[in-house]
Amino acid sequence: xxxxxxxxxxxxxxxxxxxxxxxxxxxxxxxxxxxxxxxxxxxxxxxxxxxxxxxxxxxxxxxxxxxxxxxxxxxxxxxxxxxxxxxxxxxxxxxxxxxxxxxxxxxxxxxxxxxxxxxxxxxxxxxxxxxxxxxxxxxxxxxxxxxxxxxxxxxxxxxxxxxxxxxxx
Amino acid sequence: xxxxxxxxxxxxxxxxxxxxxxxxxxxxxxxxxxxxxxxxxxxxxxxxxxxxxxxxxxxxxxxxxxxxxxxxxxxxxxxxxxxxxxxxxxxxxxxxxxxxxxxxxxxxxxxxxxxxxxxxxxxxxxxxxxxxxxxxxxxxxxxxxxxxxxxxxxxxxxxxxxxxxxxxxxxxxxxxxxxxxxxxxxxxxxxxxxxxxxxxxxxxxxxxxxxxxxxxxxxxxx
Numbered sequence: 001x002x003x004x005x006x007x008x009x010x011x012x013x014x015x016x017x018x019x020x021x022x023x024x025x026x027x028x029x030x031x032x033x034x035x036x037x038x039x040x041x042x043x044x045x046x047x048x049x050x051x052x053x054x055x056x057x058x059x060x061x062x063x064x065x066x067x068x069x070x071x072x073x074x075x076x077x078x079x080x081x082x083x084x085x086x087x088x089x090x091x092x093x094x095x096x097x098x099x100x101x102x103x104x105x106x107x108x109x110x111x112x113x114x115x116x117x118x119x120x121x122x123x124x125x126x127x128x129x130x131x132x133x134x135x136x137x138x139x140x141x142x143x144x145x146x147x148x149x150x151x152x153x154x155x156x157x158x159x160x161x162x163x164x165x166x167x168x169x
Numbered sequence: 170x171x172x173x174x175x176x177x178x179x180x181x182x183x184x185x186x187x188x189x190x191x192x193x194x195x196x197x198x199x200x201x202x203x204x205x206x207x208x209x210x211x212x213x214x215x216x217x218x219x220x221x222x223x224x225x226x227x228x229x230x231x232x233x234x235x236x237x238x239x240x241x242x243x244x245x246x247x248x249x250x251x252x253x254x255x256x257x258x259x260x261x262x263x264x265x266x267x268x269x270x271x272x273x274x275x276x277x278x279x280x281x282x283x284x285x286x287x288x289x290x291x292x293x294x295x296x297x298x299x300x301x302x303x304x305x306x307x308x309x310x311x312x313x314x315x316x317x318x319x320x321x322x323x324x325x326x327x328x329x330x331x332x333x334x335x336x337x338x339x340x341x342x343x344x345x346x347x348x349x350x351x352x353x354x355x356x357x358x359x360x361x362x363x364x365x366x367x368x369x370x371x372x373x374x375x376x377x378x379x380x381x382x383x384x385x386x387x388x389x390x391x
Contacts, residue, residue: 018223028300032316035316103220106221110218126222126223131185146185150181150184153184
């Protein structure tokens with residue numbers, strides 16, 4: 001069980017780091033959150049009966065660890081100007097295997113989404129969670145989650161030169 | 170636009186869950202060219218969105234090894250600073266009260282850090298120290314080692330066990346301190362020492378004396 005679980009954690013780690021990064025918008029914090037997540041997951045590994053449930057379970061821990069970090073440590077918020085000025089390679093100037101300025105622009109745009117829009121978007125697209133699962137995790141109704149996801153994508157449409165849809169109440 | 174399910178609701182559903190096509194939305198887009206176009210555009214964007222979120226981690230981390238190597242290293246061993254300091258004979262300055270308060274708040278926030286009795290593994294300690302670009306070879310058992318956020322950076326938060334009890338050691342490579350000094354905040358007593366471009370903080374609680382152990386605690390920091 002332990003060695004299989006360790007291999008599973010190692011396999012899922014890249015996704016967890018990406019997920020944490022988009023929540024925190026900071027590489028060091030993301031890695032710290034994931035490290036803490038893996039420690040907690042390891043300690044609680046007996047709770048997992050279905051391996052298929054491991055990924056959403058880990059993503060939930062990442063999100064909560066990230067929230068806990070900010071709530072308890074009052075971590076300074078990220079200054080987007082600083083992030084862009086630093087030319088973070090995670091966001092900018094893709095290498096030759098991924099030379100795509102449009103993708104970089106999109107990453108910048110995602111970075112600039114308000115937390116309330118970016119978080120459910122990342123949970124859905126990267127985490128693969130349903131709107132019901134996101135709502136449960138964020139303490140929102142499914143309708144509220146749907147609205148936030150719609151608004152997130154609506155803002156990103158502008159990056160593509162697409163007309164934004166009329167907002168919903 | 171067609172039927173009771175109007176364009177506004179169709180676009181909300183499409184924008185909220187592009188991959189889900191409910192019967193109502195399907196019926197609507199079948200008769201509404203504008204919403205069909207909106208859905209096609211959204212689905213096309215969805216692939217790009219997923220690609221954007223899936224960051225290239227080989228660039229993200231800079232290297233494939235599991236532990237990041239931080240760029241900073243203390244230029245001056247703490248023991249040297251301590252020798253200069255003790256040679257002065259007295260605590261000449263007081264650290265900024267804000268820093269003292271933050272340090273105390275931080276250790277109060279992790280009360281479990283004082284409770285450990287089993288030494289952490291050398292690998293775990295090394296991983297925590299590597300994040301701050303420092304080494305710590307103490308003769309005391311380290312019973313707690315955590316990479317903690319402090320003033321916007323990740324710093325090693327350590328607890329070492331001396332004969333008199335546990336002491337917290339925080340290596341603040343990014344907190345520049347021109348002076349050194351002692352502080353008392355409630356049940357906590359501590360000291361901040363300049364070291365290289367940063368500083369080191371040592372804290373005790375409940376009146377525990379750390380003066381006699383200070384040199385030994387700090388001599389391992391490089």
